[in-house]
Amino acid sequence: MTFSEEVIGWYEEHGRQLPWRGISNAYYIWLSEIILQQTRIEQGRSYYERFISTYPAVQDLAAAGEEQVLKTWQGLGYYSRARNLHAAARHIVDNLDGRFPDTYEGILALKGVGRYTAAAIASFAYKLPYPVIDGNVYRLVSRCFGIVTPIGTNAAYNEFEALLLRLMDKERPDVFNQAMMDFGSMQCRPFNVRDRLPAQTTGCGQCVLAHRCIAFREGKVGLLPVKSSAVPVKKRYFYYIDIRWQEKDTEWLLAHRRADDDIWRGLYEVPLLELRQPLPESDADSRLRRHIEAICGRQADTMEVHPPLVHKLTHRDIVAVYVVARIAAPPLRVDPSLRALPLSEWGRLPVSRLMERLFSKR
Numbered sequence: 001m002t003f004s005e006e007v008i009g010w011y012e013e014h015g016r017q018l019p020w021r022g023i024s025n026a027y028y029i030w031l032s033e034i035i036l037q038q039t040r041i042e043q044g045r046s047y048y049e050r051f052i053s054t055y056p057a058v059q060d061l062a063a064a065g066e067e068q069v070l071k072t073w074q075g076l077g078y079y080s081r082a083r084n085l086h087a088a089a090r091h092i093v094d095n096l097d098g099r100f101p102d103t104y105e106g107i108l109a110l111k112g113v114g115r116y117t118a119a120a121i122a123s124f125a126y127k128l129p130y131p132v133i134d135g136n137v138y139r140l141v142s143r144c145f146g147i148v149t150p151i152g153t154n155a156a157y158n159e160f161e162a163l164l165l166r167l168m169d170k171e172r173p174d175v176f177n178q179a180m181m182d183f184g185s186m187q188c189r190p191f192n193v194r195d196r197l198p199a200q201t202t203g204c205g206q207c208v209l210a211h212r213c214i215a216f217r218e219g220k221v222g223l224l225p226v227k228s229s230a231v232p233v234k235k236r237y238f239y240y241i242d243i244r245w246q247e248k249d250t251e252w253l254l255a256h257r258r259a260d261d262d263i264w265r266g267l268y269e270v271p272l273l274e275l276r277q278p279l280p281e282s283d284a285d286s287r288l289r290r291h292i293e294a295i296c297g298r299q300a301d302t303m304e305v306h307p308p309l310v311h312k313l314t315h316r317d318i319v320a321v322y323v324v325a326r327i328a329a330p331p332l333r334v335d336p337s338l339r340a341l342p343l344s345e346w347g348r349l350p351v352s353r354l355m356e357r358l359f360s361k362r
């Protein structure tokens with residue numbers, strides 16, 4: 001049996017049934033692939049269903065406002081994916097007569113689509129022979145063929161792609177790719193360093209590829225794949241200042257839309273004070289009170305400072321402190337970047353996962 005036959009044979013018995021498999025609608029497959037980047041399948045599934053029911057055709061997505069798309073995306077993180085999805089849908093409608101591109105190059109030219117996603121859409125929707133290479137495929141191939149090239153670089157991608165092209169069943173590139181992804185994720189699992197039991201933790205004990213697997217034969221399962229040196233994690237210190245006041249029966253707050261070229265562009269949050277270092281305890285109360293007065297021209301009647309919460313993003317940790325301040329009357333002045341908003345409207349705005357967490361804890 002060939003490598004491809006063994007992997008596909010395993011897949012036919014053990015592969016996952018997923019709503020975006022076995023379909024040829026390139027638009028749906030594209031949605032699923034963008035949603036699943038950096039997202040677990042269980043979480044991605046509900047967002048996929050939400051997107052295809054809210055925007056059943058690419059024209060529906062293109063016609064929606066950006067805020068609406070961000071709201072549909074809320075909770076998934078990495079919001080640039082939603083903005084790119086929206087921009088690409090508009091490009092397809094405005095410049096491609098509403099037809100999803102049907103070549104690898106055409107798909108790759110869409111905003112937010114890289115080589116992995118283009119290969120996935122091209123093979124799943126159009127059965128074009130482009131191998132998909134995600135973290136699971138890297139792990140499986142590097143172990144089975146004993147490849148020590150550090151993954152995550154263009155050079156590694158090219159090397160793995162060339163090998164996979166030779167291994168691929170060209171009649172069934174879609175099935176081959178799905179089989180590779182599932183095999184890597186379900187059978188050839190990451191080595192659990194704590195347990196140090198590779199055969200049990202990685203699935204080598206019952207693996208149909210064990211007879212040909214170089215890492216298994218040479219006892220190197222825990223050493224592969226080799227990862228490129230890690231990028232250091234940076235810390236950012238966010239003080240969110242939630243300023244509230246009451247007018248008749250309505251509670252108000254100040255909000256602003258992130259507009260700069262930074263994370264969470266286009267999402268809403270309460271006023272933010274970002275610092276290079278955490279505020280020293282001795283100084284924090286007076287600094288925060290001065291800042292509140294600078295924002296709204298009034299002193300805080302009460303101020304509640306919540307304990308810091310660490311929010312992890314790729315290559316950076318956000319240390320966020322939520323401060324709730326009450327002022328006795330409406331602000332005397334409001335910076336033009338801010339907007340006064342009845343509290344009842346807050347829930348309709350797209351916000352980051354961090355903002356959602358902080359807001360729900362207050």
Ligand code: SF4
Nearest residue numbers: 188204207210213216
């Ligand atoms: S034998 Fe182990 S390391 Fe090799 S392919 Fe199978 S599960 Fe992966």
